[in-house]
Amino acid sequence: NAGVTQTPKFQVLKTGQSMTLQCAQDMNHEYMSWYRQDPGMGLRLIHYSVGAGITDQGEVPNGYNVSRSTTEDFPLRLLSAAPSQTSVYFCASRRRDSGYTFGSGTRLTVV
């Protein structure tokens, strides 16, 4: 039972490049979310999903896209990376009646 798996663990991008952060869970959880963690800002919700085919915006969605074609996967796409997107990104999943299980995070640096 792998839980929530995020790849890659580290990434350096140049401004303007695009990339996809991968997130997969094997617990058949309905709910999945992406957060970014920045010093002094806590965790801020980027996008979330309540099931396959359903996504919605969180607090800081600009510059990011998501899709949820399967229950297991919830990739986060950066369309045109900016230095302001330098952060640690966490994916999390849960059942409706439970707390989140978090992935180990992706540390992204945009130069």
Add this chain to the structure above:
Amino acid sequence: AQRVTQPEKLLSVFKGAPVELKCNYSYSGSPELFWYVQYSRQRLQLLLRHISRESIKGFTADLNKGETSFHLKKPFAQEEDSAMYYCALSGLDKIIFGKGTRLHILP
């Protein structure tokens, strides 16, 4: 509006002393509250849910709807408690987090 406030960015406590990490929330319905802990450079781990009323690693938290608070308490701090602690609120479809409190246990 759904909001979680952790008023302290940093809390320093001597080993063996009591700990209280404050959390206040704003939510119009019946909230579900959580505490998460993050040890250095690791993933967040669920520490407590208010509905389970468990005690994990000696920590407890009681939901006070009158004061809209969910403070985390431990009677005797241990050095291994040093970590970042996040209070979180579950609404209809999403969970939002406070900005976190760094707990530093002094020897």
